[in-house]
Amino acid sequence: MMSDQNNPVGTHAKRSLKIENLVKEYVPGKPILNGISFEVKGTSSVAIIGASGTGKSTLIRCVNKLIPPTSGNVYVSGENITKLTGKELRRARRKIGMVFQEFNLVERLSVMENVLCGRLGYVAPWRAWMRKYQTEDIDLAFELLESIGLVDFAHQRADSLSGGQRQRVGIARAIMQEPHVLLADEPTSSLDPKTSVEIMELLLGLSESHSLPLLINIHDVELAKRYTGRVIGLANGGIVYDGSPAGLSNENLKEIYGGASWLE
Numbered sequence: 001m002m003s004d005q006n007n008p009v010g011t012h013a014k015r016s017l018k019i020e021n022l023v024k025e026y027v028p029g030k031p032i033l034n035g036i037s038f039e040v041k042g043t044s045s046v047a048i049i050g051a052s053g054t055g056k057s058t059l060i061r062c063v064n065k066l067i068p069p070t071s072g073n074v075y076v077s078g079e080n081i082t083k084l085t086g087k088e089l090r091r092a093r094r095k096i097g098m099v100f101q102e103f104n105l106v107e108r109l110s111v112m113e114n115v116l117c118g119r120l121g122y123v124a125p126w127r128a129w130m131r132k133y134q135t136e137d138i139d140l141a142f143e144l145l146e147s148i149g150l151v152d153f154a155h156q157r158a159d160s161l162s163g164g165q166r167q168r169v170g171i172a173r174a175i176m177q178e179p180h181v182l183l184a185d186e187p188t189s190s191l192d193p194k195t196s197v198e199i200m201e202l203l204l205g206l207s208e209s210h211s212l213p214l215l216i217n218i219h220d221v222e223l224a225k226r227y228t229g230r231v232i233g234l235a236n237g238g239i240v241y242d243g244s245p246a247g248l249s250n251e252n253l254k255e256i257y258g259g260a261s262w263l264e
Contacts, residue, residue, distance in 0.1 A: 015077050015212060016039060016213060017041075017063065018038075018074070020075070022036040022069050022072035023071045024055065024058050024059075024069050032054075032055040032237060033237055034237035035072075035237075036072070038242060041213055043211055045204055045207060045228040045229050046215050046228060046229070047217075047218050048060070048232050049219070049231060051235070051257045051258060054237075055237065060098075060183050060184075061185070063081070063183060064098060068082075076095045077095060079095070094121040094177050096180070096183060097174030097175060099167070099183065099185065099187050102190070103166040103170045104170065107158050108158075110155050111156055112155060114169050115176055119176055119177070121177065142154070148171065150172075163190055164199065167187060167199055175206055179212060180213075181213050182206070182212045184215070187199055187200075187218075188220060188223065200223055221248075224245065225245035229245070231243065231244070233252060233253075233256035234256070235257075
């Protein structure tokens with residue numbers, strides 16, 4: 001396992017994400033998120049579900065201030081991210097690994113170079129520009145590529161990969177940050193069912209092996225129920241379900257998604 005200079009060996013249990021009374025308004029007086037609060041600790045895996053437009057992606061992006069919340073607090077391992085700006089925010093974002101729906105790779109760079117982008121928050125700008133990474137970073141990148149089954153693709157351009165392979169590279173890049181929490185925003189939405197299962201298994205496996213709490217925004221309810229230990233359902237700006245996948249009933253799903261015809 002990779003070392004963490006800000007989280008010494010033996011303190012992995014302290015890794016956590018806490019969201020406290022989070023509000024986000026794009027239009028004043030019309031919150032898309034209204035007082036969201038929950039906590040994820042250790043190697044817990046949590047799926048966020050809800051109809052389109054209920055703020056699932058907004059919630060994920062408020063965690064690392066890609067979208068600034070209107071009010072409320074987000075704590076990563078006890079540090080309040082929402083109060084930070086500039087250099088301090090950039091430093092704190094190293095703790096938040098992000099896996100994107102559309103992969104967000106640099107297509108012209110190699111697989112290895114994309115994975116090493118996960119170290120940009122740790123290296124001097126001139127080193128990043130010259131692609132002069134530390135030997136230990138390169139070794140770790142190779143280890144990750146081995147673990148995700150892409151070590152033989154290390155020197156291929158990212159744009160030569162399939163969608164599933166690109167998402168694996170995106171996940172490896174996030175883990176290279178040595179984060180305290182792993183976020184995934186619709187990581188399977190553009191993938192076929194078989195590849196979606198493989199990506200979910202990879203995310204859960206890396207969350208466990210690297211002692212990371214995992215928060216996944218996902219449309220596929222069955223994948224959420226099959227692979228995560230907890231489901232949070234959003235509707236009308238708030239949390240209407242927070243519990244085990246096994247406890248998620250059709251009545252809960254009606255409240256989350258509205259109506260019943262889609263369940264028939």
